[in-house]
Amino acid sequence: MKEVKIGKTTLSLIVGDITEVDTEAIVNAANPTLMGGGGVDGAIHSKGGPSILKECIQIRKTLYPEGLPTGKAVITNAGNLKAKYVIHTVGPICNGVMTEKEKELLSDAYRNSLLIAKQHNIKSVSFPSISTGAYRCDIKESSKVALKTVIDFIKQNPDTFDKIQFVLFQENIYKLYQQTLEEILNESY
Numbered sequence: 001m002k003e004v005k006i007g008k009t010t011l012s013l014i015v016g017d018i019t020e021v022d023t024e025a026i027v028n029a030a031n032p033t034l035m036g037g038g039g040v041d042g043a044i045h046s047k048g049g050p051s052i053l054k055e056c057i058q059i060r061k062t063l064y065p066e067g068l069p070t071g072k073a074v075i076t077n078a079g080n081l082k083a084k085y086v087i088h089t090v091g092p093i094c095n096g097v098m099t100e101k102e103k104e105l106l107s108d109a110y111r112n113s114l115l116i117a118k119q120h121n122i123k124s125v126s127f128p129s130i131s132t133g134a135y136r137c138d139i140k141e142s143s144k145v146a147l148k149t150v151i152d153f154i155k156q157n158p159d160t161f162d163k164i165q166f167v168l169f170q171e172n173i174y175k176l177y178q179q180t181l182e183e184i185l186n187e188s189y
């Protein structure tokens, strides 16, 4: 586990399963359908139970009939999970190629998730490593985008969050995030 304090907000990196954590909100690396899928998405819906999907169906019927666009975020209940809310966002599909466009969309996914958390007065949020599973974005590049976006948001919204954590499913991904965080801190970014 790695932890740094940015103003009053603790930013931490842990190895773990995001369906097990007790932050007020967890972020789902969803797909535009909001109807569930593999990876984190599948784990959240299967452990959280049907009340999450029920709200997702409602969102599709009202706010996003064509699906949730890449980079946007919506919020639902968290069913049987310890968290109170699930924030569903859609990261870019890279399939191995990550240009500026994918980086911007990934940054939007993190920023819009934090924005919706702030609007709901949520004090603690957990993120998975969005787009680095089925969507195959480069993990090192994704970690830079993820951490820089979150750190910028914390600096621009200093009284908003007590804790933001990245819950990384694999040790190698955790190590890359840890390395990137150190690089960013050394640059006194």
Ligand code: ADP
Binding pocket: 016, 017, 018, 019, 029, 030, 038, 039, 040, 041, 043, 091, 128, 129, 130, 131, 132, 133, 134, 135, 136, 167, 168, 169, 170, 173
């Ligand atoms: P995407 O489609 O955005 O790439 P995935 O769910 O396929 O999303 O993968 C995103 C990341 O989440 C991957 O690094 C994957 O290993 C990780 N992951 C999968 N299940 C979990 C889980 N239960 N908790 C945390 N991270 C998870």
